[in-house]
Amino acid sequence: MDISKHLEENKVILFIIDSSRYNDAVIEALKSLPNDGNLVYITLNKTASSLENFLKDKSIEFKNLIIVDCITRTIRDVRDKDDIIYIDSPKALSDLSFVLSGILSKRKKGYIILDSLTTLLVYQDKPVVARFILNMANKIRESRFKSLIFAADVNEHKDFLKEIGIFVDKVVKG
Amino acid sequence: MDKKIILVVDDEPDILETISEILNLEGYTVFTARNGNECLEKLDDIIPDIILLDIMMPGLTTKEILDQIEQDERLKDTKIIFITAVGMTEAEKEELLSREKVVDFIQKPFELDELLSKIKAVLR
Numbered sequence: 001m002d003i004s005k006h007l008e009e010n011k012v013i014l015f016i017i018d019s020s021r022y023n024d025a026v027i028e029a030l031k032s033l034p035n036d037g038n039l040v041y042i043t044l045n046k047t048a049s050s051l052e053n054f055l056k057d058k059s060i061e062f063k064n065l066i067i068v069d070c071i072t073r074t075i076r077d078v079r080d081k082d083d084i085i086y087i088d089s090p091k092a093l094s095d096l097s098f099v100l101s102g103i104l105s106k107r108k109k110g111y112i113i114l115d116s117l118t119t120l121l122v123y124q125d126k127p128v129v130a131r132f133i134l135n136m137a138n139k140i141r142e143s144r145f146k147s148l149i150f151a152a153d154v155n156e157h158k159d160f161l162k163e164i165g166i167f168v169d170k171v172v173k174g
Numbered sequence: 175m176d177k178k179i180i181l182v183v184d185d186e187p188d189i190l191e192t193i194s195e196i197l198n199l200e201g202y203t204v205f206t207a208r209n210g211n212e213c214l215e216k217l218d219d220i221i222p223d224i225i226l227l228d229i230m231m232p233g234l235t236t237k238e239i240l241d242q243i244e245q246d247e248r249l250k251d252t253k254i255i256f257i258t259a260v261g262m263t264e265a266e267k268e269e270l271l272s273r274e275k276v277v278d279f280i281q282k283p284f285e286l287d288e289l290l291s292k293i294k295a296v297l298r
Contacts, residue, residue: 045230045259045260045261046260046261046262047260047261047262047263047266049262049263049265049266050260050261050262050263050266051261053263054261071260072266073235073237074229074235074236074237075229075235075236075237075260075262075266075270076237076266076269076270077237088235089235091232119230122185122230122231122232123230123231123232124232
């Protein structure tokens with residue numbers, strides 16, 4: 001999935017991906033991004049260490065990658081590192097929003113990856129998630145960042161993903 | 175011999191139902207909970223031999239549930255098998271396995287045979 005064209009024309013893109021090829025599609029999309037040290041990866045389904053291993057296995061090495069890890073602290077205590085910000089839980093959307101605002105104001109430009117929207121629905125009700133995404137999309141539009149939001153294409157959430165499609169600039173199915 | 179008790183904790187109703195049916199057929203006494211809070215409420219009334227605990231659930235975090243279970247003296251012989259769709263490194267799994275009650279992991283999606291063999295191994 002070459003997303004370069006979509007990225008040229010849009011700031012906030014929702015990728016709805018068939019579950020059977022979810023990881024491969026995420027990797028393909030990541031490979032289309034410039035490796036200029038401005039990538040922020042919000043992970044909701046892998047710990048930061050697991051994400052680092054995953055990227056390494058796929059031969060992807062981003063310069064100065066910042067990971068916002070919403071999972072590890074649900075399992076064990078861990079302190080923030082220079083390149084990893086730990087959120088207590090995917091339920092803590094206010095904390096995530098706060099961290100996101102800090103990144104957008106400090107780092108000036110880049111890409112925010114959210115992986116994944118459907119995982120967020122395990123932890124939060126749909127209206128709360130919808131508000132969070134709308135808020136995030138608005139912040140991204142006011143900044144020089146762009147955002148890729150990944151979601152698994154599951155029947156259970158089809159209507160919700162359609163609703164989220166209204167908040168973003170482009171929906172890409174793959 | 176008393177039937178062994180298993181508490182299955184998962185927020186996905188299909189998984190909860192399927193695992194419960196299979197475990198019932200295998201002769202276990204099965205209780206279910208849909209999240210961490212329900213799990214702890216159930217544990218007020220029962221002392222399971224094994225808790226099958228999903229890592230990714232609404233409500234209490236895995237760490238919060240585990241901390242509370244570990245503090246409960248009544249549950250000193252209860253073992254936990256984590257069911258997880260979360261990507262974790264082997265080192266992170268090892269760290270969790272170093273906690274006394276955690277005995278195994280099973281990665282979603284899984285084969286029911288795999289789950290049954292892990293349960294049997296723990297109860298042996």
